[in-house]
Amino acid sequence: MKAKKILASVLAGLMLLATAGCNNNGGGSTASGSTASGGSSKGVIEVSIPSYKTGENVGAVFFEPQVERFNEKYEGQYKINLETVPQDGFGDRLKQLAQQNKLPVLVQGGDLDWILNVVIPNGLAWDMTDWLEESGLLERAVQDSVDYNKDKGDGKIYTIPKMTVRPTGFYYNTAMWNPEEDLSSLTMDELVTLLGDQKIAFSTAENGWVSALFLTAFIANQEGGVELLQAGADEKITDFSDPIFVNAVASLQQLLQNNAASNSIGAAYADAANAFMSGQAAVIANGPWMSSEFNESNSANWSNGFDGANVKASLFPGNVGIENNRAFGEWWISASASEEEIELAKAFLEFISNPEELEAYLLAEGGDAPNIEYSEDFKEKQAETQVLADLAADTTEETVYVPCILDVIPNSVANTEFGKLLPSLANGTYTPEEFCDWMTQKSVEASAE
DSSP states (O other): OHHHHHHHHHHHHHHHHHHHHHHOOSSOOOOTTEEOSSHHHHTOEEEEEEESSSTTSTTHHHHHHHHHHHHHHTTTTEEEEEEEOOGGGHHHHHHHHHHTTOOOSEEEOOOHHHIIIIITTTTOBOOOHHHHHHHTGGGTSOHHHHHHHHHHTTTOOOBOOOOOBOOBEEEEETTTOOOOSOGGGSOHHHHHHHHTTOOBOOOOSTTOHHHHHHHHHHHHTSTTHHHHHHHHTTSOOOOOOSHHHHHHHHHHHHHHHHTBOTTOTTOOHHHHHHHHTTTSOSEEEEOGGGGGGGSGGGGGGOOTTOOGGGEEEEOBTTTEEEOOOSSOOSEEEBTTSOHHHHHHHHHHHHHHTSHHHHHHHHHHHOOBOTTSOOOHHHHHHHHHSHHHHHHHHHOSTTOEEEOOGGGSSOHHIIIIIHHHHHHHHHTTSSOHHHHHHHHHHHHHHHHHO
């Protein structure tokens, strides 16, 4: 089966090289999705890039204005236009463009297997190692992300490393449940005891996101669990027979049976969020990007007396923040881009990585930029948002970062299969051991494809 994967990658490479040979006829090339508006004679380089962070997507709230700020700063020199692509089809869109030798100048992500097995081996990404070192951007980058890029790129860096960390914990409504304890310093068993019969807004449809976060925390709070999850960032987990997994699933089953909000079974993430913001649950696990939902400006989404001012946040017990720092960055540059387009791409990546933009991003979506010195204005504004201040206070040098379970299992299992069986775990049809056996079976099958 491994031979199948190698053959598929070789064929993909040959197809890409053949397409490139047909399109690059010696007259120069401009990556599709990018156009030189007027060319260098007018001094404006204009490109279009596909993105899912547009329109109604939650990421558009910050990203679209950020692109506008870049265009304003470089008016008359560079301009970026955004092409809307739905998030659920975004990865396939990038692969399609790559097969047609039409990658955009700036590429926003792509799934891990594709980057590792197609993009890097076939030279689709521009080597930014020297530029990152010369520009000083590496000094702001998260070291684990830098190391991961080099490990997977044979010493070279092909994606701009992460500049921020956004550890995921959980939110709680103090009007319903207001513990005095420092929740991140507890154990998961102590947290469960403290919760009593309080309800948690779980999701079990789609990828079972909220349930996966709690499962991750249960794994990380066992001896050896952190190491298991962190190792999965480099090599996907396909064997769930370890007692750490079985015990964690048993703990998750207990919560699903005793503490799940009434709409949890079959709930997508949006249903879980609604349960929390309508007073049907006292707790929801989610990332810092949810913080904006508790602003008065979003009160139209609240009901049954819910008030965002009552919400506080915490990292998980054991001071665990769910965040995969051993990862590629969000952006890379197409190797087929022209020199002028690469200059635009570098300018954009420098722009979004400058301290002012990083601070703006953290205020909008939460998190921490560990290698920049915060301005006083940022500190004051961060303190004005309770949940961001809570998470910032919990995020210390002692914080333990682990990737979510969904990030360390095969993509097909994470995206669909995991959520499918959660209702059977909740109603007791499957025991924890049977659930783990099923996870192992599905993961092995997926890794052999």
